[in-house]
Amino acid sequence: MASAMEALVLYPATHKTAVVDVPKPMPGPGEVLVRIHAVALNPVDSIYVTHPLATQKQRVLGTDFAGVVEAVGPSPIPNSPAVGTRVAGFVQGACSVNELPGAFAQYVALPADLVWTVPKAMSLESASTISMCGLTAAQGVFARLRLPAPFPVPDVYKAKTTTNADPVNILVYAASTSLGMYIAQCLRASEKASGRKIRMIGTASQSKHALLNAPPYSYDAVIDYRHKDWPKMVREATTGGNGVQYAIDCISEGATVSGVESTFEASIHGEGHFATFRAPGGAGGGYDVGSLKVKPTYGAVWEGQGVEVDYGVFKLAPNAAAKELAVEFYQYLSSQDGNFVPNPVRLMPGGLDKIVPDGFALLGSNMVSARDEGPARTEAHMKPISGEKLVYVIEEE
């Protein structure tokens, strides 16, 4: 077996990147080694190249991957996927101070309970889009908003009990983001689990309304966030016309947060109703929670890995409940036989060497809401990202 592999690495001191040979990882106890076939891109992959957190000489980039189990480490856990199983998962890449593995490579080793089994009918390209934003969505809906889940959750996330059978109104701001498309599926799964109707109101560009009105998202109303009166239009779209009881801001940058907060019903106060995905303040989404009566709760998907993540400005402690939720969610994905629908894929030409010049150019280097019309490139694969995931093939299946 070769002892080296190709990987896309970041040199934090210079912010430069390169595809180079690095040592091939060995699976540790309870881990699997995955031969990677496809990787999907997330905004954090490029943010921490422009603004590195890592201080090591080099770090392997990349979070989302799908591939085939090549080896099982010593002391396998019960139900560890066998060699040859098609799996998907996510790792940290260079999004931390402490050293953790990256996915933009030929191989990755990670805990066997943090991968899920890809259904036969799903391509690995499609599967690579799910793990990171899918888990982020599950954390937002089931752990932070504590809506009923279609799988067992740790006690700290148990759903709030309610005897109210009226439909609950929920806004998903930026429903056409990768994250938003998984949030909608978690909400529809929650509705099925609890039997309580969710009236789902989304915001997105007009060109994405037909996609979002159709299954598996099946929005009850979709509003164009470019309309200056969109918060009023959201309130008017709720049952009773008084505003929402829950909201999820898939952008969580600057004015999106106060705009979303203004769509709440007047009786809603405090925490537990509003989920955001970038932290407040300048190092995050640049919003201020001080003046908001409905307080957004932020969470980072990395908690699901159950290990300490050092962000420089703060550390996420190992979180056993978040890991348990991740494991349950991935078992749920494995059992869905394709019913959890991947994001539409934009297959990007080239391999590891094209991720930075093409993919990261499209992702930009900080705010999603500040992406301009995209880089001045005319190729079809370089149009702005809208309702899809950028995917690179590392090796054909």
Ligand SMILES: NC(=O)c1ccc[n+]([C@@H]2O[C@H](COP(=O)([O-])OP(=O)(O)OC[C@H]3O[C@@H](n4cnc5c(N)ncnc54)[C@H](OP(=O)(O)O)[C@@H]3O)[C@@H](O)[C@H]2O)c1
């Ligand atoms: N906390 C966490 O652990 C975590 C995990 C994953 C992602 N995130 C964060 O979640 C955010 C979304 O990530 P993603 O990968 O889902 O994004 P993405 O798919 O790359 O986002 C692209 C979408 O953003 C929409 N958009 C851009 N500006 C907008 C605005 N001002 N208002 C409304 N929509 C706007 C566009 O909608 P239209 O095409 O309809 O115009 C487009 O479809 C990022 O900030 C990411 O870093 C956080």
